[in-house]
Amino acid sequence: MTKIIMIFIDGLGLGQNSSKFNPLVAANTPGLNRILGGFDLTKEIGNHNSEIATLIPTDASLGVDGLPQSATGQTAIFTGVNAAQKLGRHISGFPTPTLQKIIKEESIFKKINKMGLKTHFINTYTNDYFEKTRYHSATTLAAMAGGVRFNNVENLLSGESLYHDLTQQILINKGYDLPKVTPRESASRLVNATKEYDFILFEYFRSDIVGHKQDLEESIQVIEDLDEFLLNLFKRLDWNTTLLVLTSDHGNIEDISSKTHTKNRVPTILIGDFKEEIRKSIFDLTDLAPMIVDSFKSM
Structure with a gap:
């Protein structure tokens, strides 16, 4: 059976081809360049097919x-429900x-x-996260609804999970006794997880x-870590046995001339084992969860 990996990148839109304002242009991105x-x-490349991937500019305004x-964008991604339309407005935060x-x-987990x-x-949660935190992100709530086991620092130490920054540096700065790892090593952990799981979600939110x-310099580093x-x-x-789905909830990092989110479409990138009709089924954020669920049903 095909394994499906979802890479959710918070705040990544399709921006202008400008190295002054768009870190995705200013950064060295051999990974994305190879994939594309x-x-x-x-945004200039529009709907795009390379030999190995498909890019679909995806509507996040709904x-x-x-x-x-x-909050509304991620709810749409992980449920297939147009949350912004139901509430009549976009909701930030939790x-x-x-x-x-x-x-x-x-x-989607459920x-x-x-x-x-x-x-x-x-992703990894600190051991005291659920004691200290009253409000949870859409990704955390989606995993809870599916009865998913949450990873803690012990899972991180054993190589079973990833920290959201891909390097563990944030935890090290907080005083945790952990080695720094590379984004390459984090990728290896995710690859190993496909041996056990059918659907894996990773959330990267340093981008937002x-x-x-x-900050262009810091934004470039974030993009280059993600690219590695x-x-x-x-x-x-x-x-031949994996489908990777990369997407985002709204634009932001692609235009550092603005402190706010953007109205840019977001990228949905498909790599691997998928049928042509899947590509044609994606227009906005509400199409992603149904596409993944239907892909499993058709296997």
Whole structure:
């Protein structure tokens, strides 16, 4: 059976081909360039097919005025429900009670687990996270709804999970006794997880954090870490038995001239074992979860 990996990158849109304002152009990105057949990840390439991947510029506005935001965008991604339309506006930060109810009922993890398949949210939580945190992200709530086991620092030490920065440096800075790893090593951990799990989600959100800072140098480093990770996934995965789905909830880091999110379309990149009709089924964020669930059903 084909394994499906979902790489969710917070705050990554398709921006202009400008090295002054777009870190995806200014950064050295051999991974993305290879995946996209030599092109940078910008809005100029539009719908694009390389020999190994398909890029679909994906609508994150969902028919609702205003700037797309995390809570409603992520709810749409992980449930297939147009959360912004249901609320009549985009919601930032953590899901509201209404969004929490949607996630609890429609979580992609819940649907895939009901098919008898094994799912995994490969990110790591600190051991005291659930004691200290009252509000949870859409990804955390989606995993909860599916009864997914959460990884802690012990899982990170044993190589079973990833920290969201791909290097563990954030935890080291907080005083954890951990080795620094490379994005390449983090990619190897994810590849190893495909031996056990059918669906794996990884969430990368440094992109949104640094996008709000408007710091080009730091944004370039974030993109280059992500690119090293993607390049080594590309080199090591068996694409005859794997489908990788990369997407985002809204734009941000692709335009550091602005502190806010953007209205740019976001990239959905498909690599690996997928049918042509899958590519044609994706228009906006609500199409992603149904596409993944239907892909498992058709196997």
